Amino acid sequence: MEAQGGYMLVAILLTSLAPGVTIFFLREEQFALRTFLNMAGAVFKVVLVVALLVGVYREGYTYRFSVTLLPGIDLVLAADALSLLFASLSATLWLVTTVYAIGYLEGSPRRSRFFGFFSLCVSATVGIAFSGNLVTMLIFYEMLTLATWPLVLHRGTPESFRAGRIYLAYTLFGGSVLLAAVVWLTVLAGSRDFTADGYLSALYPEHGTALTALFVLLIAGFGVKAALLPLHSWLPRAMVAPAPVSALLHAVAVVKAGAFGIVRVVHDVYGIPLAVEMGVMRPLMWLAIATIVYGSVRALFSQDLKRRLAFSTVSQVSYIVLGVSLAGPLGAMGGLVHLVHQGVMKITLFFCAGNFAETLGIHRTGEMGGVGRRMPWTLAAFTLAGLGMIGVPPMAGFITKWYLGLGALESGQGWVIAVLVISSLLNAAYFLPPILIGWFGCPAAPWDRERFRGHRLETHWMLLLPTLMVALLALGMGLLASAPYSPLGWVSFIFGVAPGHGSEGFAGGAGP
């Protein structure tokens, strides 16, 4: 199939890159211009992504753009169904988060710098989504590191500097491992575009050891950002960043970039058949399970709200890896759909946490008593997303767990369902208490610092509106899961499987 206008992909990158770079050089007081640039870029990006979605779904187009970097090595941007899944998630949530961030940071210093790096982050994330080969993905992956670090430092407190240092240490290390792995792979197999079922099978079993070592290195490299088990501890610390950063980056962009990278490596570099043959999927599954359980347990014992959410992220992102490692289409669907579902639900939770902190000064779960009377809308959103995380039907999280369960059965590993059940119980154990005391409890003490009292809305509209929007989105994704452009619908399109059906055809990779 002929590749269509690759310039569209460049344009999508530029919609956030150009405003981002411009914003750096704006003066602090140029509020209107900065806001306009941010919003225009975000809206334009969403429009372009929708155009691509339609193009890929209706017309079956593929989009590709490439520049030569070195002999035999191209920088490739390509839009296939899988990349659009991640790109549309990032674009949509960027738009919402931009509104939220403008409200959240109102009146705080150094907003030009903040929004500049914020836009660079989104550019990097979208770049990862549209990367057509591993080299390109590595490039954007490192760019994401570079652009996120200043946001972790943004508050400038000693604590955030400590977090920044740790974040940098982990991600630079991960980046280096990834670089070494990608170079090695390129030496071994050349720089090839991602293809369904991978491109390495010809090298097996001749280079079996090298391929296994490479797999470990690649997973470690991406695993740092995906917060897989031994490499996760930067994530809870990075929660010192402002709420929109935690929300968009640490719940969506950064960890998802890692998870997305793992998906690409397993599906489109190695390919499921090869990965299964090499016997690397089972260890990956164990790693994912360990991370799921560990994250949930740590979340249960975290009293700080954002920290609890962060550990919950550690746990939930590994659902994606788990889905992939089940090595069947249904499990993979569950994993991929969770890429979107977890993003939307987790961003809702972070927005709510930000609203509580900004409006009432609530930082710990114990302080949430009676918050439902003061901030019913926010708590409602929190409740919806929390229930979704637990996996209560008909929320989006249920769809994930359902497909993961089906996948486990399909691959003959039914015991994984037990893991899902345990994890759900743990989820319930740490999400239900704050929800319950929020609705039914009483404030233990007066709020630390209460703002927006007596306003028509419970908090600033720019904080409330995005929160409600993403909460509704999370609800809608569950209720309308079988619609064509829903996440599940799209994931089914990726795998060429009708939603709700079994494994009549496993394409195994990206692209119809």
Add this chain to the structure above:
Amino acid sequence: MNPRPLSLLSGGLSALLALLLVSALWDTPVHEGVSASVAGAMGHTGVAHPVTAVLLDFRAYDTLLEMAVVLLAVLATWSLGRCDTLPARPVQGPVMRGGLRHLIPLAVLTGGYLIWAGGAGSGGAFQGGAVLAASGVMWVLAWPRRPDLPAPLGLRVGVTLGVAVFLAIGVAGLPLGPGFMGYPPGWSYGLILTVETAAACSIALSLVLLFLGGRPWRDAEDG
């Protein structure tokens, strides 16, 4: 590192190096080097003395750069600051000055001869320039007051002249045929003598100025 161990270490390594150098030189074959090529090419150059031919024709580019080194050294010492006082006190009494009155013209004459002689025998721009410079240094040392040196522009042109003339002649080779740093056939002798003269003047002046060790004029920053 303490002085003593350092000294021992350096001494030991130097001795080792000396042994190695001697043994290496011992093993080298006897060859005539480039002398055959030089002898063969002497007919195509304007000068009769092989060393001058090598310096100013075959390896003229080396010599251009070498004169550039002298000029650059002058600029470098100038950039360090001004020479406040002359390096030595003038000697009182009639003997010194009377002697110099005869010595300086003699040295100038000798220098001039050496430059001219370089075309055929031993001598050349550097030897001549050095003798000229010696007379200049004597002049500087003997003068009772601050030397009344020419204005900066004159000095600058003077030290630059040698390289500039050489470079100009070298560049002229580009349109004229023999290429960069080449002399048109038949012009060699005249051009080489021109270069030698300019070079000797510049070198002499430069050496005197290097002897002063700084700018011999005041600049804004000298206050």
Add this chain to the structure above:
Amino acid sequence: MAESLHAWPFFGSGVLLFVLGLHALVTRPHLLIKVLAFNVMGSGTFMVLLSAAARGSGEPDPVPQALVITGIVVAVSATAVALALMLRLYPILGGAGLPPGPPED
């Protein structure tokens, strides 16, 4: 070179000068001595070159002679710059000895 013994003393002295200069340049802190040592090294090198030129039978090779002339002029220029610098440093250091220890800022 065994067959051209007349060049031998010159090679030997050249090498000796070179290493003597090297040793002094490395170990002596006084700048004037260092500069002199550099010149001694240079003389040794030039001597080696000239001995190589005069080794064979017949006319000495002109190329090393030209190289030595060039080398001498270059060395003189470098010496002049070094001495000028030393004169500037003299009042600052209160002498012409290079302070010991590694140069840290």
Add this chain to the structure above:
Amino acid sequence: MEGMSDGLTWAAWLLIVPLAGALLAGVWPRAGRWIALATSVLVALLALGAAAQVWTQGPQVVSLGGWVPPLGIGLRLDGLAAFMLLVAALVGLFVGGYSLGYIPRDGHGERFWALWLWLWAALNALFLSGDVFNLYVTLELVVLASTALVALSGGAAALLAAMRYLMVGLLGSMAYLMGVALLYTQHGVLDLGLLAQRGGEGTAMMLAATLMSVGLMAKAALFPLHVWLPPAHGSAPAPASALLSALVVKGAFYILLRLWLTVFQDLAHPGVMQLLGGMGMLAVFWGGFMSLSADRLKPLVAYSTVAQVGYLFLAFPFLLAGPGGWHAAVFLVAAHATAKACLFMAAGNLQEANGGDDRLASVAEVMRARPLTSFALGIAGASLVGLPFTVGFVAKWILLQTAITSGAAFWAVGVVAGGLLTGAYVFRLLGPAFRPGPGRSGRPVPVLREGVTLALALVCVLLGFAGSAGLRLIAATPVAGPGG
């Protein structure tokens, strides 16, 4: 005798123009800035022309004045030389633009221009030379011009640093010259090409290789012969530091590489090459740790040069890694030259704005108020670390690829670990800029300078897309022995 080929014409003008500019600027210092500006534009165009010439016609070795080596001196305009000329021209152009805003217009400050043009002329002569003795003369030119530039600011530290540099430089030159004497005694020729044909492994050759290599390593500031570099590059005026770090140490490296590619090709045994590479790796780590513990901006950047020079020495083990293995290190020259020049230029802006104080803690305040310079610092730093979208990333990629292709994966480990160390000190430098508190733009710094600094940072990004072209140019270097 025979007519000039086009290649020689380009090479000749690349020597003539900067030399003529230097002469003019020396005679007429007050017009120095305009002479320098015109010269730098012209030389940049000429370098492009020369590179295009090599690109289309292939490498050329031509003799000056029509005298063919061994009688005369040959110039070599091949891929390696053209690449170095281009790098020098690129850095020179930007440093020139920067200096327009740095060098005061009052009389005596203008001496900078002549010295700068002399340095450039000397470097061009060095890159083009094909004769071991001629290389010695160019080396001396480089040493003298650099010494004068280090001493330019005139303070005690600068003079002392200049003196130390001069001593090391002269010692290195003299060791090199003894090597030349040995080579001539052994072979009776001075031309690189002819020496390469004769080759040989005798004591004289080994000793010549040792003397010349050690001398050049001292000039290139390879650990442990680096102690002169941080004070010299740290106390020179910003544009001079940029030139010294970006180009001058590379000049010595270039000669060393050139010698091992030609004259000493028969001596390039694995053990020797691994030793050179190992010293390079030690330099990477030592320089990195010293950078990490520096508390002032310019010493930090200067120590980083010590570290980055270490990477260049991977060229030697890579010589044996297969055809063109050393290309990676040469490409790294471009990456490091642009990044380091940019860093020194940015450091100069910050230091001047901060009233001459370059302690990291107080510079951070100025960084907060000067986004142009800080942005440039960030990009150049990223290029130094080898993060994507910079030329540094491409260079690191090629290094790793070469290391892995050659089966010497331990070099790859070294490169990666060194990169992490670089990351540590670069981010330590950038970190304080994000501390809270008001920014302070400090004393005025010409916008031109901030603009040029940022523009060079953008060049670091643009060159990231020049990897293929750069490698193709470097590959146009005829090499008979290992590495060819």
